[in-house]
Amino acid sequence: MKKSILLNAIILIQILIVPSFCSAQKFNDLALTPPMGWNSWNKFACDVSEKLIKEIADAMVSSGMRDAGYIYLNIDDCWHGERDSLGFIHENHERFPSGMKALADYVHSKGLKLGIYSDAGTQTCGGHPGSRGHEYQDAITYASWGIDYLKYDWCNTGELNAKEAYISMRDAIYSTERPIVLSICEWGTYKPWTWGAEVGHLWRTAGDIVDCWDCELGHGIWTSNGIMKVLDMQKDLRQYAGPGHWNDPDMMEVGNALTVSESRAHFSMWCMIAAPLIAGNDIRTMSKETKEILTNTEVIAVDQDKLGIQGFKMFDYGDVEIWAKPLSNDEWAFCFLNRADKPNPAELNWKENNIYDDFFHKKAEFNKQTYTIRDLWAKKALGTTDETFKTIIPAHDVIMIKIVPKK
Numbered sequence: 001m002k003k004s005i006l007l008n009a010i011i012l013i014q015i016l017i018v019p020s021f022c023s024a025q026k027f028n029d030l031a032l033t034p035p036m037g038w039n040s041w042n043k044f045a046c047d048v049s050e051k052l053i054k055e056i057a058d059a060m061v062s063s064g065m066r067d068a069g070y071i072y073l074n075i076d077d078c079w080h081g082e083r084d085s086l087g088f089i090h091e092n093h094e095r096f097p098s099g100m101k102a103l104a105d106y107v108h109s110k111g112l113k114l115g116i117y118s119d120a121g122t123q124t125c126g127g128h129p130g131s132r133g134h135e136y137q138d139a140i141t142y143a144s145w146g147i148d149y150l151k152y153d154w155c156n157t158g159e160l161n162a163k164e165a166y167i168s169m170r171d172a173i174y175s176t177e178r179p180i181v182l183s184i185c186e187w188g189t190y191k192p193w194t195w196g197a198e199v200g201h202l203w204r205t206a207g208d209i210v211d212c213w214d215c216e217l218g219h220g221i222w223t224s225n226g227i228m229k230v231l232d233m234q235k236d237l238r239q240y241a242g243p244g245h246w247n248d249p250d251m252m253e254v255g256n257a258l259t260v261s262e263s264r265a266h267f268s269m270w271c272m273i274a275a276p277l278i279a280g281n282d283i284r285t286m287s288k289e290t291k292e293i294l295t296n297t298e299v300i301a302v303d304q305d306k307l308g309i310q311g312f313k314m315f316d317y318g319d320v321e322i323w324a325k326p327l328s329n330d331e332w333a334f335c336f337l338n339r340a341d342k343p344n345p346a347e348l349n350w351k352e353n354n355i356y357d358d359f360f361h362k363k364a365e366f367n368k369q370t371y372t373i374r375d376l377w378a379k380k381a382l383g384t385t386d387e388t389f390k391t392i393i394p395a396h397d398v399i400m401i402k403i404v405p406k407k
């Protein structure tokens, strides 16, 4: 009798537990706030090497970037060598003479994590071996190297179904039992925000970014977009983002060919929309201004707020926009963005503009509750919401504030 109870209990446990271990899924405890790190592509394109990555790792520590939260150090395209006769991928031995495992060990010893890049098609965008037909082999290889993050691109994919292709890599990663963040990079082509949450941890919502304020750069069959153009493409996507699954407007161009004001505005807006903060500049040689932008912990805290709510445009006056983002503890961030190439005044009469964010059930009723205001770039108090907020926004810049309920 006792034996049969025991047997039944074991069978029941297997029915309940075993499928949840066996059925593939993504690693759910990763990227609970937008991932932060660095990626080689925007600044170095195909010029990646073990030397560069080690120097960047050192600079991430000495600059304070790591301590500000930038943990993932991601090698983009062109690290690849060839597949061997069994189909396993190898690193380019000239560029990575000590091998990827040794590089991962080095990066880990600095308290950082290592990311790598592949492609769902036959070849990467840079013409290196893609993972198509080698998904499980590649995932095993990455796990054995100690990789923590995979950006998975979409070149040379022919008629592949995007969701299915990304699920294949998700399942391959899951089978290795190594928690690896999966960054879906199909440029928003098949609306990854509608299926990405169960597949990966972030998905690109647009094509490639380029380091200009509001330009469009044609490359024949595709176009890259300046900061404002990419920002405009994030419209109507906020309901899809949250802890573990983020809209990704692309890696940052802060500190590249932008002015200091433009870099500050770009960074602020990425934080307002809870974007992954993946720096794309040369950390080794960045200016004091760039470092101060990237490591402003009060602005980073807006991005990293644990509620993970993407902000929204509250008012659009053409050149001037006012954005709002609900934060935990009934706090809010606001960003006054000036898109124009001359300074512009902006104001907000709080008491006439209660906010109701119906989708995330957040509200701020300024006629009932006073908030204190803090300027997150000037790092100083700016009165309360009992007075109309008035400011002048420099050209291509922002004024960014946080408000806290007054006790």
Ligand code: GLA
Binding pocket: 041, 076, 077, 124, 125, 126, 153, 185, 207, 208
């Ligand atoms: C695509 C991606 C970029 C970068 C390159 C590498 O264009 O969108 O972010 O990874 O490929 O070739």
